[in-house]
Amino acid sequence: MTDGEGADAGADAGADAGTDAGTDTARVELTLYVNGASDLSRRAIANARRFCDQNLAPPFTLSVVDVHEHLDALRESQILAVPTLVKSWPLPVRRLVGDLSRPARVLEALGLPAIDDTEPAPA
Amino acid sequence: MTLTEAPGADPHHPGIAPRRELPKAPTGINGLDDVTGGGLPRGRSTLVCGPAGCGKTLLAMEFLVRGATEFDEPGVFVAFEESREDLIANVASMGFDLAQLEADGLLVIDHVEVDGAAIEDTGDWDLEGLFLRLGAAIDAVGATRVVIDTVETLFGTFTNTAILRSELRRLFAFLKARGVTSVITGERGDGSLTRHGIEEYVSDCVIVLDHRVLEQTSTRRLRILKYRGTLHETNEYPFLIGASGVSVLPITSLGLRHGISSHRVSTGVARLDAMLGDGGFYQGSTVLVSGTAGTGKSTLAAQICDAACARGERAMYFAFEESEPEIVRNMSSVGILLQRWVDAGLLEFRCFRPKFFGLEAHLFAMQESVTQFDPAVVVLDPVSDLLGIGNGAEVSAMVTRQVDFLKARGITAVLTSLNTDTELQADHHIASLVDAWLLLKSEEGNGEHNRVLYVRKSRGMANSNQIREFLLTDQGIELADVYVGPQGVLTGSARQAQEAKERSDGTSRLEDLEQRRVNLERRREAVEAQTAALWREFEDEADVVGRLLSHGSTGTEDRAGQRAEQGRLRKADPTHPGRPPDPSADEPPGTHP
Numbered sequence: 001m002t003d004g005e006g007a008d009a010g011a012d013a014g015a016d017a018g019t020d021a022g023t024d025t026a027r028v029e030l031t032l033y034v035n036g037a038s039d040l041s042r043r044a045i046a047n048a049r050r051f052c053d054q055n056l057a058p059p060f061t062l063s064v065v066d067v068h069e070h071l072d073a074l075r076e077s078q079i080l081a082v083p084t085l086v087k088s089w090p091l092p093v094r095r096l097v098g099d100l101s102r103p104a105r106v107l108e109a110l111g112l113p114a115i116d117d118t119e120p121a122p123a
Numbered sequence: 124m125t126l127t128e129a130p131g132a133d134p135h136h137p138g139i140a141p142r143r144e145l146p147k148a149p150t151g152i153n154g155l156d157d158v159t160g161g162g163l164p165r166g167r168s169t170l171v172c173g174p175a176g177c178g179k180t181l182l183a184m185e186f187l188v189r190g191a192t193e194f195d196e197p198g199v200f201v202a203f204e205e206s207r208e209d210l211i212a213n214v215a216s217m218g219f220d221l222a223q224l225e226a227d228g229l230l231v232i233d234h235v236e237v238d239g240a241a242i243e244d245t246g247d248w249d250l251e252g253l254f255l256r257l258g259a260a261i262d263a264v265g266a267t268r269v270v271i272d273t274v275e276t277l278f279g280t281f282t283n284t285a286i287l288r289s290e291l292r293r294l295f296a297f298l299k300a301r302g303v304t305s306v307i308t309g310e311r312g313d314g315s316l317t318r319h320g321i322e323e324y325v326s327d328c329v330i331v332l333d334h335r336v337l338e339q340t341s342t343r344r345l346r347i348l349k350y351r352g353t354l355h356e357t358n359e360y361p362f363l364i365g366a367s368g369v370s371v372l373p374i375t376s377l378g379l380r381h382g383i384s385s386h387r388v389s390t391g392v393a394r395l396d397a398m399l400g401d402g403g404f405y406q407g408s409t410v411l412v413s414g415t416a417g418t419g420k421s422t423l424a425a426q427i428c429d430a431a432c433a434r435g436e437r438a439m440y441f442a443f444e445e446s447e448p449e450i451v452r453n454m455s456s457v458g459i460l461l462q463r464w465v466d467a468g469l470l471e472f473r474c475f476r477p478k479f480f481g482l483e484a485h486l487f488a489m490q491e492s493v494t495q496f497d498p499a500v501v502v503l504d505p506v507s508d509l510l511g512i513g514n515g516a517e518v519s520a521m522v523t524r525q526v527d528f529l530k531a532r533g534i535t536a537v538l539t540s541l542n543t544d545t546e547l548q549a550d551h552h553i554a555s556l557v558d559a560w561l562l563l564k565s566e567e568g569n570g571e572h573n574r575v576l577y578v579r580k581s582r583g584m585a586n587s588n589q590i591r592e593f594l595l596t597d598q599g600i601e602l603a604d605v606y607v608g609p610q611g612v613l614t615g616s617a618r619q620a621q622e623a624k625e626r627s628d629g630t631s632r633l634e635d636l637e638q639r640r641v642n643l644e645r646r647r648e649a650v651e652a653q654t655a656a657l658w659r660e661f662e663d664e665a666d667v668v669g670r671l672l673s674h675g676s677t678g679t680e681d682r683a684g685q686r687a688e689q690g691r692l693r694k695a696d697p698t699h700p701g702r703p704p705d706p707s708a709d710e711p712p713g714t715h716p
Contacts, residue, residue: 035251078236079252098246109243
């Protein structure tokens with residue numbers, strides 16, 4: 001968790017969120033690779049959605065890829081374990097495995113700043 | 124898919140099928156199938172483990188390449204450590220064209236990149252992604268062979284080892300369920316076969332590779348640690364990674380099944396051929412020439428090469444002490460002209476210091492050279508130099524392999540061995556391997572030393588048991604009879620003295636004979652003269668007797684004539700002429716009345 005990078009990314013995200021500009025530097029891109037048929041994957045999808053809603057300021061994207069249907073994506077992204085959550089933007093790229101059942105751990109692992117201070121405002 | 128191919132299995136009585144061997148997938152790797160009794164367990168997993176740089180990846184890759192090219196079994200290589208490009212480049216030197224195999228649909232190289240950084244763990248997961256990739260790769264080429272190199276890399280990636288271990292267990296079950304023959308590589312750990320103990324998941328076959336440096340030369344070794352359900356060799360075998368891939372060198376797998384020849388090949392020394400009985404060594408036999416320093420071992424070896432080349436055969440000379448120009452020059456000083464054979468392409472030298480390679484590398488280099496050149500005669504000069512690069516048992520094992528290799532090809536081998544006067548240690552390691560053993564010795568005495576040769580051992584030949592003096596002349600090697608007298612064997616000047624003595628003895632005997640012949644002649648003349656005199660005497664006597672006899676017969680006739688005249692005169696009775704006169708007729712007249 002490089003503090004500098006994290007702080008910069010957080011500042012940018014906050015600023016852009018305010019203006020709703022949606023520039024490249026502001027957004028967060030997440031991809032969740034799942035094995036569509038399994039309970040584990042269903043749980044991971046639910047956990048991921050909840051995590052994004054609760055911990056990320058827009059704009060963010062969360063795409064869900066069923067590895068059974070996208071073997072090429074599996075190979076390109078070098079996915080071995082499912083479920084895997086890949087943060088492809090902002091850099092650095094980070095990968096997480098597991099069903100994302102611990103949001104605090106996920107946030108720390110993604111290297112994104114906590115938005116505890118901004119979260120209560122919209123709520 | 125291939126499990127049903129089990130040969131010898133009776134589907135109706137599976138329990139009582141006699142000697143049901145596990146179905147095996149031949150590796151095609153030189154020597155490995157001999158050691159494993161036919162290959163790796165088909166449809167199961169084999170663990171190949173060893174320290175870094177021991178050749179695990181190459182062995183595994185060759186298993187796939189041979190499978191694809193020789194056994195029509197496509198394969199999948201899952202690489203965790205090296206990229207596809209690196210793998211292709213690494214095995215290109217062994218003549219494996221992986222890119223072509225991929226293009227031909229016989230091979231898939233799937234490089235699984237794992238980040239150096241650990242992947243964060245946020246709960247339960249499984250390795251379904253890997254299984255999917257593997258499954259897709261297997262399906263893409265219809266693979267029946269899979270290599271996973273090295274799955275333990277995952278331990279550096281995933282922090283939750285409990286999940287990883289259970290997933291690995293599932294991976295091996297998955298491979299088995301797909302019916303593929305798989306090779307899993309693992310790096311040796313402290314006190315265990317692999318760093319993370321994956322051997323516990325692979326229970327069918329475990330091959331341990333090793334890479335040791337002894338006396339500054341490195342040797343690779345292979346051992347079958349475990350092979351469930353099959354008889355396998357348990358020894359350690361040296362193996363090499365050469366220009367044609369991996370070669371395991373089992374000593375026992377060759378068996379003693381050489382074709383034999385009763386054809387004799389000349390040594391180039393007529394009297395030596397005679398000593399061996401009927402014209403020299405058997406073709407394809409192994410000959411040890413041992414002796415002390417400077418007894419002419421190399422010269423004899425060179426003479427044998429020369430003789431082979433003169434017959435139009437090829438000869439190969441492995442020299443560990445001299446360079447080719449040195450040998451050619453030194454041999455020309457005794458009239459053995461080798462350069463002409465080199466120029467004619469019949470003779471090749473391989474000169475190198477033994478320390479340059481490990482024992483196995485030597486063996487392998489020799490075998491490759493021999494295979495390429497295909498000679499009829501091979502010389503190892505001197506084989507005792509190899510002792511310096513291993514202990515006696517190792518050298519003996521190595522020479523055994525070499526001898527077996529040469530015998531199997533029907534090549535006559537000449538091994539020279541340097542020994543000291545008293546100990547024949549070097550020789551005894553190999554003496555039992557060879558078919559013939561010529562011993563060259565230095566006989567000291569009379570202020571000089573001379574070389575002698577005798578045949579210490581010669582299988583299947585009516586060889587001479589005599590010691591011969593070994594002479595290096597301007598025309599090569601010659602053997603001379605030695606003289607055995609009260610002082611022992613005479614050689615050199617003592618032999619010459621003896622020869623001179625015998626010559627002079629012979630001369631006087633000759634003179635004596637001549638004298639006696641002359642005497643006899645004279646005696647004969649005397650006898651003849653005497654005989655002539657006797658004959659003359661006899662003839663004189665016979666003459667006299669003859670004359671006498673002739674006079675005697677005339678007198679009788681006269682007397683008969685006189686009697687007849689007297690009778691006529693006396694008017695006697697006529698008598699039959701020639702008839703003895705009647706005595707009464709001789710009565711004086713007047714006595715009758």
